[in-house]
Amino acid sequence: MKRALCLLLSAVLLLGLFAGCGKQTTPETTAAAGTETTAAAETETTGEAPKKHVKNLVIGTTTANTTFNLYGQTDIFGRINYVNFCRANWIYEDENGDLQPFFFTSFEISEDGKVLDFTWPTTAVWSDGEKVTWDDIDFTFRFLKDTAKSSSFIHLVSVEPTGDDSGRITFSEPDVYGWLSGSATMQGLLPKHVWEKFEGTDDYKNYTEPDAAVGCGPYKLVSYDVDAQVSYYEAIPENNYHGEITVDSVTIKTYADQTAIMMALNAGEIDCYYAYSTPIDATLIDLISDSAVDPGESIYAGEDQITFGMTRPAGSDYQFRLAVTKAMDWNLLTDAIGGGYGEVPRAGIIPPSCTGYLDGLPQFAQDVDEANRILDEAGYKDVNNDGIREFPDGSEMKILIVPQYSKKMDLRNRIAEVLIDNLKAVGVNAYVDQEIIVSSEVWESNIQAGNYDIAIGYTTAGMARHTSAFRYYVYEPKPGTERSASWLWGTYTDEEFNSTVWRMLNASSREEYVSCIQWLQQEAADTLFGCALSWTSCFYPYRTDKYEGWYNRPSWGVVNDELWYSLTSK
Numbered sequence: 001m002k003r004a005l006c007l008l009l010s011a012v013l014l015l016g017l018f019a020g021c022g023k024q025t026t027p028e029t030t031a032a033a034g035t036e037t038t039a040a041a042e043t044e045t046t047g048e049a050p051k052k053h054v055k056n057l058v059i060g061t062t063t064a065n066t067t068f069n070l071y072g073q074t075d076i077f078g079r080i081n082y083v084n085f086c087r088a089n090w091i092y093e094d095e096n097g098d099l100q101p102f103f104f105t106s107f108e109i110s111e112d113g114k115v116l117d118f119t120w121p122t123t124a125v126w127s128d129g130e131k132v133t134w135d136d137i138d139f140t141f142r143f144l145k146d147t148a149k150s151s152s153f154i155h156l157v158s159v160e161p162t163g164d165d166s167g168r169i170t171f172s173e174p175d176v177y178g179w180l181s182g183s184a185t186m187q188g189l190l191p192k193h194v195w196e197k198f199e200g201t202d203d204y205k206n207y208t209e210p211d212a213a214v215g216c217g218p219y220k221l222v223s224y225d226v227d228a229q230v231s232y233y234e235a236i237p238e239n240n241y242h243g244e245i246t247v248d249s250v251t252i253k254t255y256a257d258q259t260a261i262m263m264a265l266n267a268g269e270i271d272c273y274y275a276y277s278t279p280i281d282a283t284l285i286d287l288i289s290d291s292a293v294d295p296g297e298s299i300y301a302g303e304d305q306i307t308f309g310m311t312r313p314a315g316s317d318y319q320f321r322l323a324v325t326k327a328m329d330w331n332l333l334t335d336a337i338g339g340g341y342g343e344v345p346r347a348g349i350i351p352p353s354c355t356g357y358l359d360g361l362p363q364f365a366q367d368v369d370e371a372n373r374i375l376d377e378a379g380y381k382d383v384n385n386d387g388i389r390e391f392p393d394g395s396e397m398k399i400l401i402v403p404q405y406s407k408k409m410d411l412r413n414r415i416a417e418v419l420i421d422n423l424k425a426v427g428v429n430a431y432v433d434q435e436i437i438v439s440s441e442v443w444e445s446n447i448q449a450g451n452y453d454i455a456i457g458y459t460t461a462g463m464a465r466h467t468s469a470f471r472y473y474v475y476e477p478k479p480g481t482e483r484s485a486s487w488l489w490g491t492y493t494d495e496e497f498n499s500t501v502w503r504m505l506n507a508s509s510r511e512e513y514v515s516c517i518q519w520l521q522q523e524a525a526d527t528l529f530g531c532a533l534s535w536t537s538c539f540y541p542y543r544t545d546k547y548e549g550w551y552n553r554p555s556w557g558v559v560n561d562e563l564w565y566s567l568t569s570k
Contacts, residue, residue, distance in 0.1 A: 051244065051246050051568050052568045052569040052570070053246050053247070053248050053568065053569065054246060054247040054248060054547055054567050054568065054569055055248050055249065055569075056248065056249045056250070056251055057247050057249070057250045057251070057271055057272075057547075057567065058250075058251045058252075058253065058269070058270045058271045059080075059250060059251070059252045059253070059270065059271065059272055059273070059274050059559060060252075060253050060254075060255055060261050060264050060265070060269075060270035060272070060273050060274075061076050061252060061253070061254055061255070061261075061273065061274055061275045062254065062255055062256070062257060062258060062261060062275050062278065063075060063076040063079055063254065063275050063276070063278075064076065064229070064254060065077075065224065065226070065229040065230060065231050065252060065253075065254040066226050066229075067208060068208070068212060068213040068221055068224065068231070069205075069207055069208065069212045069213070070086065070087050070190065070191075070194075070212060070213055070214065070215050071148075071190060071195070071204055071205075071207075071212075072205065076231070076252055076254065076274075076275075077213065077221070077231065079274075079275070079276035080252070080274065080276075080559070081186075081188075081215070081217070082185075082186045082276060082462070083556070083559060083560050083561045083563070084102055084188075084217055084218065084242075084561045084564070085217055085218070085219050085233070085250075085564075086127065086213060086215035086217045086219050086220060086221060086233070087188040087189070087215045087216075087217050088102060088103040088124070088188045088189050088215065088216045088217040088218075088239070089102050089103065089184065089185060089186060089187060089188035089217075090102060090103050090104050090180070090184040090185075090187065090188055090189075091103075091104055091107065091180055091184055091185055092185055092561040093181075093185050093465065093561075094562075095551070095553060095554075097355045099180055099181065099185075101242075102188075102242055102561070103120060103121070103124075103188060103189055103216075103241075104118040104119065104120060105118075105119045105120060105121055105165075105241060106118065106119045107119075107180075109176050109177055109180075109508075109509075110176070112174060112508070113174030113175070113176050113177055113508025113509065114170060114171045114172070114173065114174050114175070114176065115168060115169070115170050115171070115176065116168065116169045116176045116180070117162065117166065117167075117168050118166065118167055118168075118169070119163075119165050119166045119167075120137065120165055120166070120167065121165070121239075121241035122164065122165045123238055123239075123241060124216045124238065124239055124241060125216060125236065125238045125239065126191050126214050126215065126216050127213070127214050127215055127216070127219075127220030127221070127236060128191075128211065128214050130191065130193060132189070132191075132216050134161050134167070135192050136189055136190070136191055136192045137159065137167060137189065138159055139190065139192035139195070139196060140189050140190045140192075141153065141156065141159045141169070142159075142199075143190060143195060143198075143199065144187070146199070146200070147198065147199050147200060147201070147204070148204075150183065150187075151478065151481070152175070152178075152179040152182065152183050152184075153179075154175075154480060154481075155171045155172045155173040155175050156169070156170075156171055156175075157170045157171060157172050158170045173506070174506065174508035175506055176508070177507055177508050177509055177510070177512075177513070178505050178506040178507055178508075181466045181507075181510075181513065182466050182467060182505065185465075185466075186462065188215075188217070189215075189216055191211075191214050191215075191216070194211045194212070194214050216236075216239060217236075217239065218235055218236060218239050218240070218242070218245050218564050219233040219234065219235055219236065219250060219564070220233060220234060220236050221233055222234050222249075229253065229254035230251065230252070230253050230254070231251070231252050232249065232250075232251050232252075233249060233250045233251075233252075234248070234249045235247065235248050235249065235564075242565060243565040244565060245564055245565060246549075246564070246565060246566065246567055246568050247563070247564050247567050253269075253270060258280050258281055258284055259284060259287065261273050261280065261541075262280070262284055262287040262288065262541070263287070265288070265290070265293050265541050265542075265543060266287070266288065266289050266290045266293060268290075268292075268543065268545075270543075271542060271543050271546065271547065272296075272540070272541070272542035272543065272550075272557070272558050272559060273296070273540050273541050273542065273557065273559075274540065274557060274558075274559035276460075276461075276462065277302060277460035277461045277462055277555075279300065279538035279539050279540055279557070280295075280539040280540065280541060281339060282338055282339025282340060282341045282536070282537065282539060283339045285339075285341075285539055285541075288541065290543075292543050292544050292545035293541055293542070293543055293544075294541060294542055294543075294544050294550075294552075295539050295541050296539055296540040296541045296542050296552050296557050296558060297341070297537050297538070297539055297552075298353075298537065298538055298540075298552055298553070298554040298555060298557075299351060299352060299353040299535070299537060299538075299554050299555075300351070300353065300461060300535070300536050300537060300538035300554070300555050301350075301351060301353040301354050301461045301464035301465060301554065301555040302458070302459050302460045302461040302463070302464045302538075302555065303345070303349075303350075303351060303458070303459055303464070303469060303532045303533070303534065303535060303536070304337050304411075304412075304415060304456065304457070304458050304532070304533040304534060305349065305456075305457055305458070305459065305469055305472070305530055305531065305532045305533055306419075306454050306455065306456055306457070306530055306531060306533060307452075307454070307455040307457060307472065307473060307489065307490055307491070307529070307530040308321050308324075308453070308454060308491070308528070308529055308530060309400075309450055309451075309452045309453045309454065309455070309491050310491040310492050310493070310529060311450045311491045311493070312450070312452075312453055312491075313391060313397075314391075314397065314399055314453050315453050315454070315491065317378065318527065318528065319374055319375075319377070319378035320375070320378065320380070321527075321528040321529075322374055322528060323371045323372075323374040323375045323378070323380075323426065324371075324423065324428075324454070325364055325528060325531060326366065326367045326368070326370045326371035326374065327366070327368060327371040327422045327423060327425065327426045327428075328364070328366060328418075328419065328422050329366050329418060329421075329422055330344040330345075330364050330365060330366055330534075331344065331366070332418055333415065333418055333533050333534055334533075334534040334535075334536070336411070336414055336415065336418060337411065337415070337533060337534040337536055338534050338536030338537060339536075341536060341537035341539075342534045342535055342536035342537060343534075343535050344363055344364055344365070344534070344535075345363070345364060345531065345532035345533070345534060345535045346361040346362060346363045346364070346525075347361045347362050347363075347364065347524060347525035347528070347531060348361040348521030348522070348524050348525050349469050349470070349520075349521065349524045349530065349531060349532050350464065350468055350469055350470075350517070350521060350532070351464075351532070351535040352535070353464075353554045353555060354464055354465075354468060354517075355465075355466070355510075355513070355514065355517070356513065356514040356516075356517035356518055356521075357521075358517075358518045358521040358522065361521065361522070361525045362525065364531065366422075368425060368426060371426045372426050372427070375389060375426060375427070375428070378392065379391075379392030380392060380397065380427075380428075382427055387427060388427055388428075388429045389426075389427040389428055389429075397428065397429065398429050398430070398431060399423060399428055399429065399430040399431070399453040399454060400430075400431065400432075400433060400451070400452050400453045400454070401416050401419055401420065401430050401431065401432050401452070401453065401454045401455075401456065402432070402433070402436055402437070402443070402446065402447065402451075402452040402454070402455045402456065403415065403416050403432065403437060403456040404443065404447075404455070404456055404457045404458055405437050405438075405439065405440045405442075405443035405444075406440075406458065408458070409437070412456050412458075413432070415456050415533060416432050416456060419454065419456075420432070430453075430454075436451070444486075444489075447489045448488055448489065450491045455489065456533075457472055457489065459472060461538075461555035461556065464555070465555075466505075466513075467505065468504075468517060468520075469532070470501050470504070470517070470520050470524075471487060471501065471505070472487060472489050472490065473489075473490035473492055473497075473501070473529060473530055474487070474488055474489075474490050474498055474501050474502075475488060475490045475491055475492055475493050475498055476488075476493070476495075476498040476499075476502075478502050478505075479502060490529070490530075492527075492529040492530075494527075497520070497523055497529075500516050500519055500520055500523075501516075501520065503516055504516030504517055504520065538555060538557075540552070540556070540557020540558060540559070542557070542558045545570075546569065546570060547567050547568065547569055547570065548567075548568060548569075548570050549566040549567045549568050550563075550566075550567065551563070551566060
């Protein structure tokens with residue numbers, strides 16, 4: 001009865017969300033209507049049957065449909081541009097984790113890792129009809145380095161043409177592979193004629209005029225309705241430099257919550273779901289009532305994790321850290337985080353879906369008797385017989401647990417509750433200081449100061465792909481930057497550990513990257529400076545009745561860089 005009521009309320013919510021007649025806005029940059037792409041127009045006479053194009057793919061999301069800024073990363077426009085939509089990113093990563101050309105139609109890294117030679121599509125056009133030129137490429141790198149202050153280009157020396165359709169980027173350090181594997185997959189070309197007015201200022205971050213959405217990717221923004229939370233896009237035929245665009249147009253609808261998304265999928269109102277690093281909650285998967293809806297399950301690269309405060313008495317002791325991992329109820333944590341879809345992690349932190357995963361490390365398991373034995377032998381005794389252990393010197397021991405301030409505070413707090421109960425069961429007093437999690441600023445200032453014994457954090461799928469969870473364990477800043485840099489949330493001061501993280505992120509080759517990240521996994525297993533809390537499945541559902549050619553990319557779902565070229569009508 002409760003479930004039926006939930007379904008009814010969700011259906012009403014869906015109707016209410018799109019019944020309004022909000023004012024529709026059409027960007028000034030929109031080309032003339034009536035330019036619909038057809039399979040016949042784009043397919044040469046080769047004797048093969050033409051691909052059956054998708055006339056209009058409808059994507060559902062829970063991310064706001066309000067801001068349309070090519071550089072920005074907010075709202076659904078910014079997030080879907082991660083997968084080469086209106087923005088043309090320099091490259092993308094395929095299903096095997098290999099780097100593939102996109103706007104760079106080919107690229108080659110020098111042996112010393114300092115030079116990138118590339119080609120680019122001289123046929124590309126901006127969505128306002130302007131032709132893409134070398135000036136746009138040159139401008140983009142100058143803008144990213146000097147105005148946006150991108151850390152990827154600290155050592156950028158020059159960007160120069162080497163031919164009509166080729167160029168060369170030179171760094172003073174071997175930064176090419178690190179940039180390509182990191183931000184280049186979610187960073188792309190900017191139109192000079194739109195963004196040059198913002199050189200030297202921060203005003204570009206909040207720019208919302210219609211030309212803020214001008215890009216040279218496979219799609220252009222045609223119209224949007226902020227009141228109804230809907231946006232509409234059409235393919236740009238000239239920008240088929242990555243292959244034949246088989247999805248002629250795309251509609252993106254924003255829904256109030258994930259339950260509404262599931263109802264819309266069942267009703268056939270949308271074809272698939274997309275939201276960056278926000279898969280459908282596993283507890284909602286049983287809402288699927290139509291056999292044509294595939295749950296889109298895959299192994300998630302992101303994870304919830306803990307970090308020990310290794311500059312404080314408890315966290316600095318390996319025996320204490322080991323005892324905590326023995327006391328933890330790993331099955332309960334996995335169920336709480338993954339909704340029954342997941343597995344207890346191993347000691348190397350990163351899950352198998354990440355590049356360079358090191359197999360064979362020990363899997364965690366709860367052993368309360370062993371946790372008690374370890375604490376006893378390490379000198380954490382209950383001196384005054386009140387049921388609570390003291391430090392080996394006899395002083396009071398209270399373990400401060402700090403959940404990351406985020407929109408998922410309910411889950412973070414639930415994890416904290418489990419850890420507090422687990423530690424209590426072995427005589428350790430643990431608590432959460434609510435004053436530390438009143439805002440993101442207060443939380444981060446405490447984390448950067450190392451004001452925690454156990455910190456609960458999270459790595460998104462985007463971060464996990466190259467930067468990895470290890471970035472959140474770093475204590476020392478990137479060489480050449482200040483200690484005040486963001487995300488310095490770790491307390492493991494070991495010089496080799498910190499230098500290896502930065503060497504990994506600045507690796508000059510895939511081989512060097514894998515070597516570094518496997519060393520880091522072994523170090524995590526050996527020292528237990530932190531650990532993953534669960535390795536879970538993720539869900540990005542989609543319908544299978546109208547289209548074929550879906551590829552469910554792990555952690556991202558079916559809305560990925562390949563979708564626009566592989567999806568066809570049945």
